[in-house]
Amino acid sequence: MRASQQDFENAVNQVKLLKKDPGNQVKLQLYALYKQATDGPCNVSKPGVFDLVNKAKWEAWNALGSLPKETARQNYVDLVSSLSPSSEASNQGKSGADVKVQESKDIVVTSEDGITKIMFNRPPKKNAITFQMYQDIILALKNASTDNSAITVFTGAGDYYCSGNDLTNFTSASGGMEKAAEGGAVLLREFVNSFIDFPKPLVAVVNGPAVGISVTLLGLFDAVYASDKATFHTPFSHLGQSPEACSSYTFPKIMGSAKATEMLLFGKKLTAREACAQGLVTEVFPDSTFKKEIWTRLKAYAKLPPNSMRISKQLIRKNEKEKLHAVNAEECSTLKERWLSEECINAIMSFLSRKSKL
Ligand SMILES: CCCCC/C=C/C(=O)SCCNC(=O)CCNC(=O)[C@H](O)C(C)(C)COP(=O)(O)OP(=O)(O)OC[C@H]1O[C@@H](n2cnc3c(N)ncnc32)[C@H](O)[C@@H]1OP(=O)(O)O
Numbered sequence: 124m125r126a127s128q129q130d131f132e133n134a135v136n137q138v139k140l141l142k143k144d145p146g147n148q149v150k151l152q153l154y155a156l157y158k159q160a161t162d163g164p165c166n167v168s169k170p171g172v173f174d175l176v177n178k179a180k181w182e183a184w185n186a187l188g189s190l191p192k193e194t195a196r197q198n199y200v201d202l203v204s205s206l207s208p209s210s211e212a213s214n215q216g217k218s219g220a221d222v223k224v225q226e227s228k229d230i231v232v233t234s235e236d237g238i239t240k241i242m243f244n245r246p247p248k249k250n251a252i253t254f255q256m257y258q259d260i261i262l263a264l265k266n267a268s269t270d271n272s273a274i275t276v277f278t279g280a281g282d283y284y285c286s287g288n289d290l291t292n293f294t295s296a297s298g299g300m301e302k303a304a305e306g307g308a309v310l311l312r313e314f315v316n317s318f319i320d321f322p323k324p325l326v327a328v329v330n331g332p333a334v335g336i337s338v339t340l341l342g343l344f345d346a347v348y349a350s351d352k353a354t355f356h357t358p359f360s361h362l363g364q365s366p367e368a369c370s371s372y373t374f375p376k377i378m379g380s381a382k383a384t385e386m387l388l389f390g391k392k393l394t395a396r397e398a399c400a401q402g403l404v405t406e407v408f409p410d411s412t413f414k415k416e417i418w419t420r421l422k423a424y425a426k427l428p429p430n431s432m433r434i435s436k437q438l439i440r441k442n443e444k445e446k447l448h449a450v451n452a453e454e455c456s457t458l459k460e461r462w463l464s465e466e467c468i469n470a471i472m473s474f475l476s477r478k479s480k481l
């Protein structure tokens with residue numbers, strides 16, 4: 124539900140009652156969102172180089188670009204509610220431990236050391252993504268885009284990174300396959316859009332095998348670190364489906380069309396080292412030292428100036444955004460048709476009746 128003007132005014136008053144100083148980064152974000160929600164896009168000239176405080180405020184406001192007033196109002200309310208007395212109280216005495224910022228069973232979101240971590244947490248099902256988890260991730264990314272972290276990281280709990288879309292999503296949906304396919308396409312489009320538009324550095328820590336959409340999404344990440352136990356598998360033809368998450372565009376661009384064809388059409392599974400050689404993975408680590416090495420590195424990266432990282436990402440992504448949105452729309456409408464095809468229904472039934480496994 125969208126935040127009303129009254130919700131916004133309540134949030135403005137709530138900020139004055141905060142017992143704990145939320146820190147400069149959050150205060151700047153609050154200022155920027157407030158100005159955007161009330162005055163719209165930044166419309167004043169940049170303060171001089173020695174006017175440090177006003178310059179930082181101007182930069183934070185200006186970085187919001189043309190974000191609509193209603194979205195800024197909503198983000199302001201969400202940010203204040205994450206700082207509310209109840210979350211303040213629940214965060215007390217937890218220094219040194221990850222601070223939980225979103226309650227959800229299968230997606231765990233924590234924030235610590237300038238890093239917001241979004242973890243697939245459904246190990247008994249190899250972290251397969253349910254409809255609810257797609258929604259939880261959309262919300263987690265929305266919150267992470269305005270929280271006080273510098274970078275956002277995805278990883279998986281247990282031995283898998285993620286086994287992709289939960290294949291029971293369609294068969295267990297009420298209202299029949301057609302309605303489920305229609306709803307699935309709308310959800311998928313919104314889900315992928317939230318990755319295309321995510322403003323901060325987005326990093327994947329791939330702790331184990333990755334399948335389907337958890338692989339294709341990697342083309343929209345800024346860095347991908349993998350354990351040498353990780354594998355990368357996109358068996359869309361085996362499932363009677365077609366690529367998503369803009370991979371029909373990003374994969375040929377990253378690895379060339381011949382290698383992308385082997386993955387996306389023929390379902391060739393890559394080892395972590397092969398994926399690194401193709402440019403899909405940034406760096407591979409021995410599994411025994413993976414976690415220690417990668418979190419040490421990410422904590423150091425998270426100390427870099429956050430506005431600078433965000434602005435650099437914006438420059439890199441800017442020229443691609445329109446194209447990515449168009450590709451996402453087309454992939455989703457193609458998939459909606461595929462989900463209703465005999466090839467796809469047979470493949471899902473076959474998995475569910477245990478006749479087939481990847
Ligand atoms: C709405 C948006 C849609 C976006 C479009 C996205 C498309 C994709 O992501 S396509 C890729 C879909 N994923 C798969 O096809 C993977 C299917 N799973 C497997 O092939 C295997 O389970 C495995 C290779 C991932 C793991 O094999 P194994 O180590 O032998 O473990 P189990 O098969 O016994 O798995 C344990 C447990 O987990 C369940 N499970 C695993 N993956 C999925 C899944 N994707 N969907 C639903 N359930 C999954 C598996 O059924 C087992 O359950 P139990 O039998 O109840 O223990």
